Amino acid sequence: MLRLEDLNLFVRSAALGSFSSAAREADLPPGQVSAAIQRLERELDLRLFVRSTRSLRLTAEGERYLPYATDVLALLHEGHERSRSEEGDLSGILQVSAPSDVGRNVLLPWITAFCASHPRLSLRLLLSDRVSDVFREPVDVAIRYGLAEDASYVALPLAPENRRVLVASPGYLAAQGRPANLDDLSRHRCVLYLLGGRIYDKWVFPVEGKRRQVAVNGAMICDDADVARRWAVAGQGIAYKSWLDVCADVEAGTLEVVLPGQPGESAPLSLICPHRKQFSPAVRQLQALLRERLAPLEARLRGIATP
Known part of the structure; x- marks a missing residue:
């Protein structure tokens, strides 16, 4: 008889590509996950994984069986939630x-x-x-x-x-001036964002039905969007942020929208x-x-x- 915990460990092992990762997620010894997969393979009379010392991948049979196992677990979860809700x-x-x-x-x-x-x-x-x-x-x-x-x-x-908007603090704008158009952004300090090792220093705007890319510069770079917002509030430069991230600051007066007539990128x-x-x-x-x-x-x- 199939065990639900074995089925779940099979799905998670396939997603994570590792018995040990699935074991850590489930707080189980790695050997217990391997034993569960072996038990499931015996019940199904299928070989689900190709194992080696360095890799783990699904067999052709495992690839075909995986969506059915995923659907069964999702259906049981939904039934459980509905019955208790x-x-x-x-x-x-x-x-x-x-x-x-x-x-x-x-x-x-x-x-x-x-x-x-x-x-x-x-x-x-x-x-x-x-x-x-x-x-x-x-x-x-x-x-x-x-x-x-x-x-x-x-x-x-x-x-x-929701869209992105250009924002800066009143103090920054008073000291450095307010950009009159997108071209002026290259002459201002901008707060830059880092994600996945990539610095987002080319900002995109919709202009006359096309995407216009504007290169910007700045000495302040971070990989946390909240830090970027805080730097803008502190007067470190112009930021290009989701409106949802900065609307409270705009309403409080700690940030101002720059170039309000220029639509920002859809977000x-x-x-x-x-x-x-x-x-x-x-x-x-x-x-x-x-x-x-x-x-x-x-x-x-x-x-x-x-x-």
Whole structure:
């Protein structure tokens, strides 16, 4: 008889490419994972993995079997969640990843309140600017900026009209002057962002239906979006940020929008999941709550632009 824990270890081993990684994730000895896979292979009369001292990969049979195993686990999880979630009484573990800035400064109080209203629900919140792979990492959903380029993902909109904006502190603008157009950006200090080893020093703007790329310079570079925002508030230069990240600073007067008549690059915020069946009641309710709360912030972005 197939064991669900063996099936789950098979799916996670395939995703992580390692028995030892799957064992660490499940807090099990590596030998126990290997034994589980061997047991599953005997039950199925299939060889699922090709093993060597340095690598682990699925066999052709394993590749064909993997989507069925994934669907079975997702269906059982959904049934479990639905059976325990009558009248909004959510339970279980909800694992969410989100970008550092919007996650910490915008979404955090709403997610905290959401969990407080469902005391049987446990939250695991991962804040990082590194893009989470929802197929490989143990998260239910990932909150992400940008358009979903992978058609295998399922995306639910949170703030579909969000855009990037140029911002700087009043002190910086008073000392260095205000750019009159995009060309002026090359003569200003800019706060730069580092992600995946790449420095984002070429900012993209929609101009007359095309994408215009503007090269910028700056001595302040970081790999944390929240730090970039704080540097801009401290007067270290001009930043090109998601409106959701800086709208509170703009309203507080600690940042000003630069070139408000120039639209910024589209930066829709979405909730990403590897499979629609994994949209549990908790995920669906959280998505509805966040979209409702983010809608007024999007409306304020429309209000700052000038023709």
